[in-house]
Amino acid sequence: MMNNLVILPIFVPFICAVLCLIFRSTNAQRFLSLSGGVGATLAAGLLLQIVHQENHLVLHLGGWSAPFGIVLVADLFSSIMVLISSIMGILVTVYSLRDIDERRKKLYYFPLFNFLIMGVNGAFLTGDIFNLYVWFEVMLIASFVLLALGGERRQLEGAFKYVAINLVSSALFLAGAGLLYAKVGTLNMADIALKLSDQPDSILINSTATLFLIAFGVKAALFPFFFWLPASYHTPPTAVSAIFAGLLTKVGVYALIRSFTLFFNENFAVAQDLLLGLAALTMITGVLGAAAKYDIRKILSFHIVSQIGYMIMGLALHTSLALAATVFYIIHHIIVKTNLFLIGGIVEKLKGTGDLSKLGGLYKALPWLAVLFFIPAFSLGGIPPLSGFWAKFGLIKASLEIETYWIAGIALVVGIMTLFSMTKIWVEAFWKKEPQALLNHKTQKNLKLLYAPAIIMAAMTIYLGLFGQSVFGLAERTAEQLLNPSLYIEAVLEIEL
């Protein structure tokens, strides 16, 4: 019975979305979305608590036993991801209550948002490779519509690029899954891992690994597949940007980590140098791109790219500490990046622009907003004692332990350059004198609902920084699970290895 809990983080947003389609009044949709968000978060929290004790929770959908039917699997990694994405879901829902205009709310904003959360949670929880493809598509189609919703010209442009590249990457993923099925004759991820571990040879493993790397790399915005992200993430309303920035690329990272630790664990050495190189290039191009931009959301978009590099670096190092640091990094990054987008959105709401050359004087006018920005920005830059410091510290320590000094050097330099970009926003938007042109922009009142989620996320960042030990302990246990795929296989297939 308890196993049924696994499906709740998918089921609750689904019910919510359907009810939102039926009850069209904005008030009903607000109420449904908020209560659905709370429900999904509670379910995800309970799930993590149970998985924390039992290590794995497996649901055989429709009662079909393991390799034949679709399974949903919650291990520590997926439960952590589901919990954090559900929390982001509810916080961004609160933000959207004020941020999203009435027209977009009437155009099914809330149902789409819930479908997006459902797709993300589904992708985290599924234990079946074709099912993963389906969840990707659920997530993508919802994100396509959210991105284009409203139909402003720049939104359509951004959406077009996003849609085109993602359709190609989905096709590649499906081709990889097809080739994998031809090779092993099963779709169950645990069963695939079991069968691949007997066949270390095989060009098909490598071709599938390459196709998966490209397909998930596009979704994760890995170098050289990242260009769609800075071209599209700054175009929709802030709430949409924020949830995309927090969750969507991390689904790609999750899929990369899952497939490379589960399927290609035996042959990891082949991929290691490639992944390390890609991680380094992702970090550098992202941070350089950000340095060249002069708009808050564009800078932040490029920083998503460079932060993805850190996560892939942890995967590529493939030690216990590195994977633990990656998991911690993902948690830290989702909170901080979503928060930065939300705060950037507040600045845009207040001043009517995100262009740094036109902003200024915010520290004098709104010191609390400045403090609020300061926390996630400097956490992203890796200043102790905020969460980003511990995440970067773990990664760099891991790379020094296995004597991969060059990547540690790159990670440190990129960290400093991240700080440079954050300081740029700080100086331009908050510190310098306000340019005359904007003084007549009439400030909107009643932005409390915009501040509330940002404050909560900032508190989470501080907590992760000051009391990070408990979370890091969880991340270490997650890394142990990821490095021992036999535990996953045993739990899903109910066999002894």
Added chain:
Amino acid sequence: MNTLIAIVIGALAAGGVYCLLRRSLMKLIIGIALLSQSVNLIVFSAGGLKPASPPIIESDQQILQGNYADPLPQALVLTAIVIGFGLIAFSLALIHQTYRATGHDDIQSLKNTDT
């Protein structure tokens, strides 16, 4: 049969990539459609191509015997076709809107959000 299907998959993928690299928005959508069809054929042929051997259990048997065509890839490809159809329909609506907003069918005109 295997050679033929391999050539068909290759030709569809090549045509798809060629269309993707053109400047027209419409051709880009056609390219994506061709590419996804070639991928559908990859999935379809993943179970092996076995003519005239339906996966039906004989009346005096309990389980499938002998050489039968794998029905699972066909179920998968059906799902993939439906998903692909929905995505292509959405993309067509999107380029229609983009065309109305920009007045161009030229990818080169969509550079405003890049910089």
